Amino acid sequence: MIATIVHTDELLQTVAASxxxxxxxxxxxxxxxxxxxxFTELSRANRPVAASAAAVIGVLGLLCVAAAVITGIVxxxxx
Amino acid sequence: MSSDVILLLxxxxxxxxxxxxxxxxxxNVVATSISxxxxxxxxxxxxxxxxxxxxxxxxxxxxxxVAKDVVDAEVITPTIVxxxxxxxxxxxxxxxxxxxxxxxxxxxxxxxxxxAVAAVGFDAVLAEGLVGKVLIPAVVAPILAFGVAGxxxxxxxxxxxxxxxxxxxxxxxxxxxxxxxxxxxxxxTNDAQKTMGIITLALxxxxxxxxxxxxxxxxxxxxxxxxxLGTYSGGWRIIKTTGTRIIKMDAAQGFSAQGAGxxxxxxxxxxxxxxxxxxxxxxxVMGSGAAKRLSAVRWGVAGNIMVxxxxxxxxxxxxxxxxxxxxxxxxxGALGPILVTMMALxxxxxxxxxxxxxxxxxxxxxx
Numbered sequence: 328m329i330a331t332i333v334h335t336d337e338l339l340q341t342v343a344a345s346x347x348x349x350x351x352x353x354x355x356x357x358x359x360x361x362x363x364x365x366f367t368e369l370s371r372a373n374r375p376v377a378a379s380a381a382a383v384i385g386v387l388g389l390l391c392v393a394a395a396v397i398t399g400i401v402x403x404x405x406x
Numbered sequence: 407m408s409s410d411v412i413l414l415l416x417x418x419x420x421x422x423x424x425x426x427x428x429x430x431x432x433x434n435v436v437a438t439s440i441s442x443x444x445x446x447x448x449x450x451x452x453x454x455x456x457x458x459x460x461x462x463x464x465x466x467x468x469x470x471x472v473a474k475d476v477v478d479a480e481v482i483t484p485t486i487v488x489x490x491x492x493x494x495x496x497x498x499x500x501x502x503x504x505x506x507x508x509x510x511x512x513x514x515x516x517x518x519x520x521x522a523v524a525a526v527g528f529d530a531v532l533a534e535g536l537v538g539k540v541l542i543p544a545v546v547a548p549i550l551a552f553g554v555a556g557x558x559x560x561x562x563x564x565x566x567x568x569x570x571x572x573x574x575x576x577x578x579x580x581x582x583x584x585x586x587x588x589x590x591x592x593x594x595t596n597d598a599q600k601t602m603g604i605i606t607l608a609l610x611x612x613x614x615x616x617x618x619x620x621x622x623x624x625x626x627x628x629x630x631x632x633x634x635l636g637t638y639s640g641g642w643r644i645i646k647t648t649g650t651r652i653i654k655m656d657a658a659q660g661f662s663a664q665g666a667g668x669x670x671x672x673x674x675x676x677x678x679x680x681x682x683x684x685x686x687x688x689x690x691v692m693g694s695g696a697a698k699r700l701s702a703v704r705w706g707v708a709g710n711i712m713v714x715x716x717x718x719x720x721x722x723x724x725x726x727x728x729x730x731x732x733x734x735x736x737x738x739g740a741l742g743p744i745l746v747t748m749m750a751l752x753x754x755x756x757x758x759x760x761x762x763x764x765x766x767x768x769x770x771x772x773x
Contacts, residue, residue: 334538337677341543342550344676349554349669350561352585353662357565360577364569396588403595403676404464 352395358388408740409612412484415743416608419491421632424601426498427510428458428636431597434687435590435637442660444582453583454590455638461594462630467678468596469621472603475535475678476515477522479610479617482530485733486521487608488743492750493517493726497718503757508714509682513722514600515540518607520723521730543679544715547670548689555666555693562658563698578657585664592671593683594633600680601629654702659694666690685715 362385369378435458436450445453473479477486494510494517501508515536522530566574602621605628609615615622621629655663667683667690674681688707695703733742 332534332538333542334677337679338542338546341670341673341677341679342546344673345550345554345666345670346557348673349551349662349666350558352669353558353665354561354565356578356581356661356665357562357658360566360574360581361569363577364566364573367570367573392584396584399672400464400591403672 348395348399352392355388355391355395359385359392361385362388408738409484411740412488412743413608413612413614415740415747416484416488416491417605417628419488419495419747420601420604420608421628423491423495423510423514423604424598424629424632425636425639426495427597427601428455428633428638429640430498430510430636431593431684432637432640434684435593436586438589438655438660438664438687438691439582439586442579442582442655442657444579444586444657444660450586451638451640453587454593455634457587457590458594458598458637459630459634461591462598462602462633463626464591465595465675466599466602466620466626468599468675468680469602469606471535471539471678472515472600472680473606473610473621474618475532475539477518477607478526478530478532479607481526482522482607482611483525484608484612485738485743486525486530486730487518487604487611488746489521489524489730489733490514490518490726491604492729492746493520493722493724495750496725496729496753497722499754499757500721501714501718503760509685509718511597511600511680511682512544512715512718514604515680516719516722517726518604519719520726523723524727524730525734539679541719543674543681544685547674547679547681548685551666551670551686551689552693552696554669555663555690556697558662558666559659559694559697562662566658575657578661581661582657582664585661585668588668588672589664589687590637592668592675594630596671596675596681596683598626598629598633599675601632602626603680605629655691655694659698663687663690663694666693682715 362381365381366378366385369381432451432454435454436447439445439450440447491514494513497513497517498508498510519531519536602625605625606615606619606621610617610619667687670686670690671681671683692703692708729746733746736742736745
């Protein structure tokens, strides 16, 4: 009876989606900022290979953010 | 004929409610971006209005919940919906006048439930939908936003902690353009759908739509327009409320608070849960503050939200019930709703006039 009223499945999916999207996007965006910061630091230190690697990681982080946002909106509009 | 007049009154009242919803919530949606310097007020407000409008088109799950899962549409009449709307508007006006916190969303649901109970009895209320899709998510969502924002900001500080502050601040400020946009989109989709749901319920009650019908396009478009215009008109007179009254935040906190709020509202919207978007946004703001320093959060605001949550549903329900009883004094025709509309407009004008004389309201109510 209580399980029927509570909509447990939908509530748990909401919690899971919120945790993954909210924490995941912030983490990935932070990786993007970390990449930009490291790129600047390492370029100043004349370490081009390490700087490029940091830049790639940062760009990947930002691309994942973009992909997550687009996926979220597509899922929202296809119910 | 009189039924059509009442239906028109319901649609006009619902759209006015939607406009005031956007007006009140401008602060909640854009305050974080403005308080961290991520965007200029006019740009943030224009952007938020546009995304409120777009957001209203991306889902109809919440509208379906409001129209079909809270009260039994087959026993509802347009007068019941009208009385419920008046209950919600009256409660919002009372809380606005006295500077008390409130929730427009909870007031709307409470008003309709109250008038339905007064008209038909408790059989009109779909307890499963009311408890499972409104009350429980209303409690869970702000706590969830608090937790998500707290974890997110903790993780962010670990990732960027050793970077130069300048690049970190600048980065998160750019990020807030995205997170703030998502929050406005989320706000538009959840809040505009409540109005769509109410208008759809009235159309079903009037026999204009079938019991299982979805909101027609004109309902979606008019609700989207009303909330977007409301957000744009809200201005930034009350922006300080959310952005600085809970915590003084940095750009990373703003980003995580907005991201958490948007994630919770969008996920809930997908499953058709009508939320108080203000409570969720404030939950995110408090979470991002508490993760950094517990004492940075003004916990009194959390207490106010609790009080608002406890008071709003029963108070709006009581006013909705009384309004329905009053309209029935004049029979089942349009006279009762017309008189109530005139009285409501007079009271609103009087309240605004008194407020204008005695100064601005203390705080914005939310949805």
